[in-house]
Amino acid sequence: MKTVFAKSVSGRLGVMPATPADPAGKFLPASLLRKKAPALPELSELDVVRHFTALSTLNFSVDGNFYPLGSCTMKFNPKAGELVAALPRFANAHPLLPQLPEGEELAQGSLQAVWELEKSLCEINGMNAFTLQPMAGAQGELTGALLIAAYHKAAGNKKNKIICPDSAHGTNPATAALAGYEVINLESQGGLITPEALANVLDDGVAALMMTCPNTLGLFERHLPALVEKLHAVDALLYYDGANLNAVMGRMRVGDVGFDVVHVNLHKTMSTPHGGGGPGSGPVGVSERLTPFLPGPRVVKDPDGRFRLKTDLPQSIGQVTPFYGHFGVFVKALAYIIRLGKSGLARASDYAVLNANYMRKRLEEYLDVPYTDLCMHEFAASASRYAKHGVHALDIAKALLDKGCHAPTIYFPLIVKECLMIEPTETENKETLDAFCDDLIALLQEAEKKPEKLHAAPVTMPVRRLDETKAARDMVLKENV
Amino acid sequence: MPFIPHTAEETEAMLSLLELKTLDDLFSYIPQEMRPGQFDLPDGLTEYEVIRKLEDMSGRNAGIPLNFMGAGFYNHVIPAAVDALSSRGEFLTAYTPYQAEAAQGTLQAIFEYQTAICRLFEMDVANASVYDGGSAIFEAAMMAVRATRRARLVIDSTVHPLYRKMLSTLTANLHLDIVTITNSDGLTDKNRLIAAIDENTAAVIVQNPTFFGNARDYSDVFEAAKNKGALAILSVYPVMQAVLKTPGEMGADIAVADGQSLGQPLNFGGPYLGIMSCTQKLVRQIPGRIVGRTTDQEGKTGYVLTLQAREQHIRRARATSNICSNQALCALRALMQLCLLGPQGLANAARRSLELAHYAADKIALLPKVAMLNTAPFCNEFAVRLPGKASDAVRKLAKTGILPGVLPGLWYPDADAVLLIACTEKNNEAQIDALVEALRSWSREMVI
Amino acid sequence: MSIPEGLKYAKTHEWVLIEGDTATIGITAFAQEQLGDITFVELPPAGTSLGSGDEFGSVESVKAASELYSPVSGEVIAVNADLEESPGLINSDPYHGGWMIKVKFSGLSPELLSSADYSKLLEA
Structure with a gap:
């Protein structure tokens, strides 16, 4: 499809937001002005509407397709969330409003939304306090690592290492490095972290272990109590990557089982839309001993029920976002949490795990599911038995697109060869799961007989397989004027 | 239960395939002692009740029409088409475009966004976005530290104070030397910026217009930085960039901005949009996602995420950044805003x-x-x-x-x-x- | 899989050709195959001094990245400039056109393998 720039017609006007009387040159000297106008598209409103409507039809989405992308929790995003986030008094509130004198009175509604979401997340996760500042999961991790560093500094501990298991999301080691830590790789045993393996890398220099539970293989880390004991014995902290929280709501609270820091992805577990890659939101919860270090300002509720900002936080690490975080995302997450309530959240996890196990069971004859008889909300399956026919995880993924399903996550976690990582979520019905399994089984049978058909896939999408090597070598990253 | 489609019969059939009796049996790996001590949340509400509750809550914010608050975050006109188009489920409920063939809409839009930013700023390369203007400054500073292998950052005090606070928080453990150049009545003497740039300086970081609204030309500061082997980082205001001298014209190596003013409601602080652009020379240092144009097996034009070997899912501890989710939908809105307004608007x-x-x-x-x-x-x-x-x-x-x-x-x-x-x-x-x-x-x- | 005789091999999959006091270094056919189509190579400028085992650069493909380790100590005297435009030379011709750097060497890593031993390493 032509780009929006290629559709531009010189002199055509779009939406004029205002009719100024004077040129910029009346107020600013020519030396401060740009020489020529930016070459942005010149189109009518209808031209633009047609362009983006046409572009949208080229996408798969949760609204249109089953999207069992492992570790991404592509559940249904309730439409009411969009409605409440767009309420004018939420959407139009300037973030500095409560920082004006007596301005808190003008922003009670927004402050209440922040406070209620923090409190809900505390209860769901069994943590002492939450900050909503981090703008995505990875920034939540960085905030967590900075909190860990602040804790150790205040305790007089000399720590320079963070342990990440080999099954961890790539953001974990990248975060630890960005926070100034040396990253220690921990090899999992039978898909799990064992106390023995931990003991091999644990010493006084370890600041924390970053892990997720269930892990990226969809396995519950059953040695957790022993890990907690070993870590706390050397005053190392335990970090919970909340990517997989959708497996355990109401069944386990990370704070209860010994985690000191947790980040939650509201765009996964709390059903806010992914938007084609963002915005996310990565609130961070902490145990009591880390609470003084949280970023500020903090929203507090006075005994009279008024909400206000607390800025006197002498041990705070500072600020990781200019204001309070992705407020527009909070409103959607809060709407989701209060819609589901106590039993609804627990049921969400129950059915996420049921759906994953149902698919695992239906597929286990055709794919190798290492390590487990019972998975949590997702499972990692290996397609390596089809490699002898020249069919790889990538081919299977592309062939699934032709069936109208988004592909699972492929080649992750790294420790499973030819990995397909499948996370159906609780909002999918049985027919959808069955249809996907039927399609996948048919493809795998075809892989043995007619592998070339999978190599050719996809054939029904807007484009065939794209040349990624050419993209990386030629680096055409924009349209030239 | 809301959003769970299973009938009782289906639940039973699925459990029976697994040879289980109850949903609780699915959680047998979580021992009783690890189960929640409490899970004390209110009961769920209907959709209508939720909407009413949040309407009431939003009503506790004052609606004051005569508003002159800015400080980097501005209440500009957003054409209705931006909301209408960006809320299409095909954009809103898609994930990061890892399966390119099933995400050409998102990918082409990001490519167009990158193009629009490069043209607005007159820079060579733009990424697909980072979180906000402050994280863009942080990532730009990290680019400079890596590219120059130096640890000193010179930053003007008329760069947004909250962005400076974020920079110091996010770099707290990296042993960087951040030197802040003071201003006098909101205006910093450029000679003092120039004097502070030395052979150990990774970058000089300035803002246009400044926090106090002044329009400036930093060409001389950037020239001085270049002479010392330091990079020039400029944070700008995208709407004002329609008329102001561009980062490219001034010789910036990295130009960043908060894209809030391009189609994002104020939203009490976010989500906004971290815009990042740089010179071709720095393309491998820029963090986050980038979309490139390529062809498919039949020679047809298409778009893919590219240069991914810099990113955390491949490089892990050695990645250019830990960023994963970005602000894709906000970038899409910014692109729509720019297209609807055009250069004239x-x-x-x-x-x-x-x-x-x-x-x-x-x-x-x-x-x-x-x-x-x-x-x-x-x-x-x-x-x-x-x-x-x-x-x-x-x-x-x-x-x-x-x-x-x-x-x-x-x-x-x-x-x-x-x-x-x-x-x-x-x-x-x-x-x-x-x-x-x-x-x-x-x-x-x-x-x- | 081509493993020419007359070269020395590192366990990290670099090869070295020794000619007088000059060591020419690249990566093996096995390494390039594992990485896939190579899209970018980062190499040190001439004049860089390297210790044996030091990282001297990195290679990137679409889906992977790998650091490069020097099997010798010494000073970089030449860099294969063709790789900037044509990194695919490492895939198509890893032992000749795909060479990376030449080092005036002062010492060799004691752990370098013969062609036969490297072949065994790959089979293991």
């Missing part, structure tokens, strides 16, 4: 904001005992020194339904009497006349 928004701010400044400067702080040319925002505490003025005016601006005294010393006033094309002369009269009556009380 964007310039109109900038020019109208400029002329209203100057209309306001001309009148406010004439009030008794009120003095303009800006001695240099300014854009759509300016600062005035009032004959009393600016916080008193704000408190008083807010009671009459006018929010006259924000208080630099929150972040700058000796600025208690300073008020920062912003205008956009959403304001008008009548509103400004009301602001002027309200300030006049307050300052009259002060003078007496």
Whole structure:
């Protein structure tokens, strides 16, 4: 499809937001002005509407397709969330409003939304306090690592290492490095972290272990109590990557089982839309001993029920976002949490795990599911038995697109060869799961007989397989004027 | 249960395939002692009840139409088509475009966004976005530290104070030397910036317009940085960039911005949009996702995520950044805004904001005992020194339904009497006349 | 899989050709195959001094990245400039056109393998 720039017609006007009387040159000297106008598209409103409507039809989405992308929790995003986030008094509130004198009175509604979401997340996760500042999961991790560093500094501990298991999301080691830590790789045993393996890398220099539970293989880390004991014995902290929280709501609270820091992805577990890659939101919860270090300002509720900002936080690490975080995302997450309530959240996890196990069971004859008889909300399956026919995880993924399903996550976690990582979520019905399994089984049978058909896939999408090597070598990253 | 489609029969059939009796049996790996001590949340509500509850909550925010608050975050016009198009489920409920063939809509839009940013800033390369303007400055600083292998950052105090706070928080453990150059009445002497750049400096970081609204040309500062082997990082205001000298024209190595002013509601602080662009030379240092154009097996044009070997999912501890989720939908909205307005519409928004701010400044400067702080040319925002505490003025005016601006005294010393006033094309002369009269009556009380 | 005789091999999959006091270094056919189509190579400028085992650069493909380790100590005297435009030379011709750097060497890593031993390493 032509780009929006290629559709531009010189002199055509779009939406004029205002009719100024004077040129910029009346107020600013020519030396401060740009020489020529930016070459942005010149189109009518209808031209633009047609362009983006046409572009949208080229996408798969949760609204249109089953999207069992492992570790991404592509559940249904309730439409009411969009409605409440767009309420004018939420959407139009300037973030500095409560920082004006007596301005808190003008922003009670927004402050209440922040406070209620923090409190809900505390209860769901069994943590002492939450900050909503981090703008995505990875920034939540960085905030967590900075909190860990602040804790150790205040305790007089000399720590320079963070342990990440080999099954961890790539953001974990990248975060630890960005926070100034040396990253220690921990090899999992039978898909799990064992106390023995931990003991091999644990010493006084370890600041924390970053892990997720269930892990990226969809396995519950059953040695957790022993890990907690070993870590706390050397005053190392335990970090919970909340990517997989959708497996355990109401069944386990990370704070209860010994985690000191947790980040939650509201765009996964709390059903806010992914938007084609963002915005996310990565609130961070902490145990009591880390609470003084949280970023500020903090929203507090006075005994009279008024909400206000607390800025006197002498041990705070500072600020990781200019204001309070992705407020527009909070409103959607809060709407989701209060819609589901106590039993609804627990049921969400129950059915996420049921759906994953149902698919695992239906597929286990055709794919190798290492390590487990019972998975949590997702499972990692290996397609390596089809490699002898020249069919790889990538081919299977592309062939699934032709069936109208988004592909699972492929080649992750790294420790499973030819990995397909499948996370159906609780909002999918049985027919959808069955249809996907039927399609996948048919493809795998075809892989043995007619592998070339999978190599050719996809054939029904807007484009065939794209040349990624050419993209990386030629680096055409924009349209030239 | 909301959003769970299973009938009782289906649940039973699925459990029976697994040879299990109850849903609880699925959790047998979680021992009883690890089960929650409590899970004390309210019962669920209907959709209608949820909407009512949140409507009530939003109603506890005051709706004040006469608003001159800015400080980097501005209430510009957003055409209705931006909401209508960006809320299409095909954009809204898609994930990161890892399966390119099933995400050409998102991918082409990001490619177009990258193009639009490069053209607006006159830079070579833009990424698909980072979180916000502050994280863009942080990532830009990290790019400079990696590229130069130096650890000193020179930053102007008229860069947004909250972005400077974020930079110091996020780099707390990286042993960097951040040198802040002070200003005098909101204006920094460029010679002091130049003098601070030495052979150990990774980058100089400045902002245009400054926090106090001044438009500046940093060409000489950037030239000095280049001579010392340091990189030049410029943070800008995208709407104003329709008329202002570009980062490219000034010789910036990295240009960043918060894209809030391009199609994002103020939303009490986010989500906004971290815009990042750089020179071709730095393309492998820029973090986050980038979309490239390529061809498919049949030679047809298509788009893919590219240069991924720099990213965390491949490089892990050695990645250029830990960023994964970005602000894709906000970038899409910014692109839609730029396309709907076009060069003419964007310039109109900038020019109208400029002329209203100057209309306001001309009148406010004439009030008794009120003095303009800006001695240099300014854009759509300016600062005035009032004959009393600016916080008193704000408190008083807010009671009459006018929010006259924000208080630099929150972040700058000796600025208690300073008020920062912003205008956009959403304001008008009548509103400004009301602001002027309200300030006049307050300052009259002060003078007496 | 081509493993020419007359070259020395590192366990990290670099090869070295020794000619007088000059060592020419590249990566093996096995390494390039594992990485896939190579899209970018980062190499040190001439004049860089390297210790044996030091990282001297990195290679990137579409889906992977790998650091390069020097099997010798010494000073870099030449860099294969063709790789900037044509990194695919490492895939198509890893032992000749795909060479990376030449080092005036002062010492060899004691752990370098013969062609036969490297072949065994790959089979293991």
